[in-house]
Amino acid sequence: MDTTQRTDQQRSADRRRRELLEAADRVVLRDGPGASMNAIAAEAGITKPILYRHFGDKGGLYAALAKRHTDALLDSLRAALDAPADRRERVEATLDTYLSAIEARPQVYRFLMHPAEGAPSEQGFDVGKHSAPLLRRMGEELAQVIEERLDLGPGSQQLARVWGHGIVGMMHAAGDWWLGERPCSREELVRSLADLLWGRLAAAGDKVGSPGF
Amino acid sequence: MDTTQRTDQQRSADRRRRELLEAADRVVLRDGPGASMNAIAAEAGITKPILYRHFGDKGGLYAALAKRHTDALLDSLRAALDAPADRRERVEATLDTYLSAIEARPQVYRFLMHPAEGAPSEQGFDVGKHSAPLLRRMGEELAQVIEERLDLGPGSQQLARVWGHGIVGMMHAAGDWWLGERPCSREELVRSLADLLWGRLAAAGDKVGSPGF
DNA sequence: CGTGCGTGTTACTTCCGGTAACACCGAGTC
DNA sequence: GACTCGGTGTTACCGGAAGTAACACGCACG
Incomplete structure (x- = not known):
């Protein structure tokens, strides 16, 4: 009515x-x-x-503000993640999408990563509740894609979630650092991270002059 | 005098x-x-x-406070990182050390990750300057160890730094999420993350019923 | 004795988040 | 046309936090 x-x-x-x-x-x-x-x-x-x-209250405004940007970014990421290409290309495209976004609008990115804080009378203080909702959502999203697409054997759901959050964190921390220091081009960064995810850490040889125990 | x-x-x-x-x-x-x-x-x-x-000012106090805990945590991590064991074991030990620390004292951890904020008249607003000094230091530390120990070919220093910050970010984000939801034991988490770093993401097969492009 | 100097205090200013109380205005109703 | 009512707006305030004078005590050293 x-x-x-x-x-x-x-x-x-x-x-x-x-x-x-x-x-x-x-x-x-x-x-x-x-x-x-x-x-x-x-x-x-x-x-x-x-x-x-x-x-x-201020939290409400910031949450609404964050939701707009978060949704927009997640849409871009979903597109890259769902592209019809092989896995490595999709991973690189996703990394590049994220890095492009934070590179283009660093202020937005900063805001999204540290939204709340400062509220007096902050009660329970449950660890991990706020932190960065964007990271959480990205992690869950990625976990879902991983779990849908990959055959991980038993415990796949758990594994996918760990990996989702882990990869997102990797992307985020590396991006944050990169944005501050700009030590290399975006392409190089994407390649390096993809290499890491592709097991190059495990495959690398020991350095010859390494401290021999 | x-x-x-x-x-x-x-x-x-x-x-x-x-x-x-x-x-x-x-x-x-x-x-x-x-x-x-x-x-x-x-x-x-x-x-x-x-x-x-x-x-x-408050920032100074918090910085001093953070330094104490950061130094302590970094000491533990260095010990795990430098242990005389093979690479996989060292990686797992390091992950476990970090996760044990945040599990034992979540409040400290929360404080370290979101120290500053709130200062009015925050000038320049250089993206990435504050964020989380602990993460930066951990990233640099790890980068150094990687670069010292591994033979990564040309561009090894850059690569090591990317990996250092990336791995630290992975550890942090996964730990943060895990601490909030406790979806599995610490051992499982450590194993899953180490598997991720060991290239299991690349090695996994496509899911049979996956949407076939 | 007095003159610094380190350690402590009270009392203040300023700013911010948040709220109460009041003011205006257009629409529908008798 | 007067009357109410919901929505939009305001001013003026409260409480609390950061940060800063300005003042007061105690103790060594000339």
């Missing part, structure tokens, strides 16, 4: 919400994740309480 | 500093990284300005 009536208000509320999110986006991209609610409200041309009415 | 005079004051100042750090440690371990300077001062039986005289 209210579905038809709702549309009008709902649509306008949704549009407002999107405008607010875009303003918040601009501010966060400019000032970093420490951007204040006042600043965001000012950018949107309004005042704080409105933000709170729309998003509850 | 002042070296002899200094010893006395210096020693007492150092002892005081250590006491303060220990108090801070207790509070942070109890209340999480959001612990206030007031709370830390109270735990130490003093008041805020003293903390500021010793550590400059």
Whole structure:
């Protein structure tokens, strides 16, 4: 009964919400994740309480903001992951997609990786609950693809999840470091990481002059 | 000329500093990284300005605190990394050392991974500068060991650094996820990760019913 | 005796997240 | 046309945290 009536208000509320999110986006991209609610409200041309009415609290706003970017990135990754190519190519394409994304918009990336924090009266403090939702989602997503596509024998589901989170973490940490120091080209980085996943660590020989026990 | 005079004051100042750090440690371990300077001062039986005289600002205190734990963890890891065993065993021992550490003291671990944040007037916002100093140090350390021990052919130094940071990231992300969900035993996790590094991802067969492109 | 100097305190400023209370405005109703 | 009502907006405040004076005690050294 209210579905038809709702549309009008709902649509306008949704549009407002999107405008607010875009303003918040601009501010966060400019000032970093420490951007204040006042600043965001000012950018949107309004005042704080409105933000709170729309998003509850700062965490809510940041979560909404993060969801937008996270969804976008995950879509790109899914595309690379599902491409009709052989495994190595798909892995490299996925790595490259992720690295391209963080290279193109490092501020977004920084924000996504360290969203929450700072809330006073932080209760239970369950380890691992927040951290980085994006990493978790990427890990789960990758785990699913691995489990669907690869024959890993018994315990495959568990193994796939470990690998999913592990590979995502590898990608993330290497990307973070690379972005800070730019020690090599993106292509080289992708190749090096793929080599690592392809077992080159195990296959490498000992160094000749290595400390001989 | 002042070296002899200094010893006395210096020693007492150092002892005081250590006491303060220990108090801070207790509070942070109890209340999480959001612990206030007031709370830390109270735990130490003093008041805020003293903390500021010793550590400059909250970041300084947290950095000092982080350094203690980071150094300790890195020592353990170095021991595992340098053990006289074959490569696979060393890798497993290192993974296990890290995972044991975060399992034994999750609060410390949480603190180390998300130390800073929250400072207003955060200038330049260089991506990747802060993030997690511990991860960076671990990555560099591992890179060094890899480069020392393995024969990786041309470009070995670059490759070692990529791998160092990548492997550390893998360990971290998998550990973080594991700590939150506890989906398997530590031994299984270690084995799964070592398998990943040993190329099982590349070696696995396609699943029979997999979507055939 | 007094003059530094290290150690400590109280009391303050500033800023931020979050909230309460009030003000305006357009639509539907009698 | 007056009246209410929901949505949008505001100002003004609270509580708490970081960080900073400014002042006070104690102790060695001339």
